Amino acid sequence: MSDFDTNLHALNRHNVWAGFKQLVPLSLFVVVFGVAFGLAAAQAGLNNPSIIAMSTLVFAGASQFAALELWGAQVSLLPLAVTVFAINARHLLMGATLYPWLRHLPPAKRYGVLLVVSDANWAMSMQAFSRGEPGMGVLFGGGLAIWSFWILGTWLGLYFGSAIHDPMSLGLDMVMGCFLLAMVVGGQKSLRILIIWIVAALSSLMAYWYLPTNSHVVVGALAGGILGAMWMEKKQ
Amino acid sequence: MSIETTGLGALIIVLIMAAVTLATRWGGVFVMSFVPINYRVQQFISAMSGSVLVALLTPLAINGDNGARLALLTTAITMLLLKKPLPAIAAGIIAAALFRQI
Numbered sequence: 001m002s003d004f005d006t007n008l009h010a011l012n013r014h015n016v017w018a019g020f021k022q023l024v025p026l027s028l029f030v031v032v033f034g035v036a037f038g039l040a041a042a043q044a045g046l047n048n049p050s051i052i053a054m055s056t057l058v059f060a061g062a063s064q065f066a067a068l069e070l071w072g073a074q075v076s077l078l079p080l081a082v083t084v085f086a087i088n089a090r091h092l093l094m095g096a097t098l099y100p101w102l103r104h105l106p107p108a109k110r111y112g113v114l115l116v117v118s119d120a121n122w123a124m125s126m127q128a129f130s131r132g133e134p135g136m137g138v139l140f141g142g143g144l145a146i147w148s149f150w151i152l153g154t155w156l157g158l159y160f161g162s163a164i165h166d167p168m169s170l171g172l173d174m175v176m177g178c179f180l181l182a183m184v185v186g187g188q189k190s191l192r193i194l195i196i197w198i199v200a201a202l203s204s205l206m207a208y209w210y211l212p213t214n215s216h217v218v219v220g221a222l223a224g225g226i227l228g229a230m231w232m233e234k235k236q
Numbered sequence: 237m238s239i240e241t242t243g244l245g246a247l248i249i250v251l252i253m254a255a256v257t258l259a260t261r262w263g264g265v266f267v268m269s270f271v272p273i274n275y276r277v278q279q280f281i282s283a284m285s286g287s288v289l290v291a292l293l294t295p296l297a298i299n300g301d302n303g304a305r306l307a308l309l310t311t312a313i314t315m316l317l318l319k320k321p322l323p324a325i326a327a328g329i330i331a332a333a334l335f336r337q338i
Binding site for chain 1: 237238239240241242245246247249250251252253254256257258259260261262263264265266267268269272273275276277278279280281282283284285286287288289290291292293294295296297298300303304307308311312315316319321322324325328329330331332333334336337
């Protein structure tokens with residue numbers, strides 16, 4: 001039994017490389033999203049080093065696109081930090097679900113692996129663990145694959161983006177909005193979620209009209225979150 | 237508090253975003269090593285992470301031109317039909333581009 005457990009959370013060069021290769025096909029799509037981000041960021045007026053630094057250090061697509069929406073000559077820090085936190089709060093849940101396996105690793109490895117946790121490699125490692133197969137390789141190696149292709153895509157987007165003179169006539173100002181909307185629509189759907197979204201939308205709009213600039217994101221996120229905490233799904 | 241986005245300011249903003257994101261990547265495991273995250277908190281987090289995107293998008297849809305609205309509508313419908321983000325985003329952008337050529 002203890003041997004079996006050891007195998008499940010094993011993390012070595014071999015299974016990290018195998019995990020990397022396993023997620024390369026998916027990472028080709030990540031390149032396309034990276035290109036979209038690079039294009040959108042260049043249009044939003046970020047300088048090239050900041051754009052590459054953001055993809056490298058933040059490595060969380062939806063929150064990076066959202067930051068572009070809040071970008072201007074000045075950026076107010078609190079709305080930005082709350083927005084990034086709220087969008088990336090799902091990482092907290094991913095970490096919590098991985099805990100039963102991660103707890104066997106020494107702290108340096110445990111928190112090292114978590115640096116590259118994102119939706120796809122988390123989902124694949126959880127699938128592996130639930131089948132009783134080792135999942136650390138795909139979590140870490142797959143994460144490294146997604147991360148490196150995300151940076152590559154961002155760089156390509158910057159490179160090509162500078163050649164486009166009238167992005168709006170090509171619809172490229174909508175990359176960010178369409179990306180975020182696809183994330184929303186692609187998520188879990190139920191009457192409960194729909195009502196939470198409607199409450200979030202209405203409170204965001206009220207704040208947008210009547211409260212200080214950029215507070216609408218925080219207000220909408222909290223309104224939806226609080227409703228979700230009060231009106232809970234039935235446990236499976 | 238605000239930061240100018242010229243020069244080093246942009247990089248400082250990126251570092252703040254990186255720190256906040258790292259806190260979310262590490263936080264779940266860190267908290268779990270002391271107390272299990274309860275069901276109500278889980279429900280709050282998952283409702284909030286969808287709501288924040290809706291809150292960002294709503295003013296965009298209300299204030300945008302008709303090209304922007306058509307793009308969002310096209311993305312939503314394509315996503316519901318195909319359940320794949322890339323074609324959905326591409327369809328939305330093409331819709332805005334075509335609409336603005338008219």
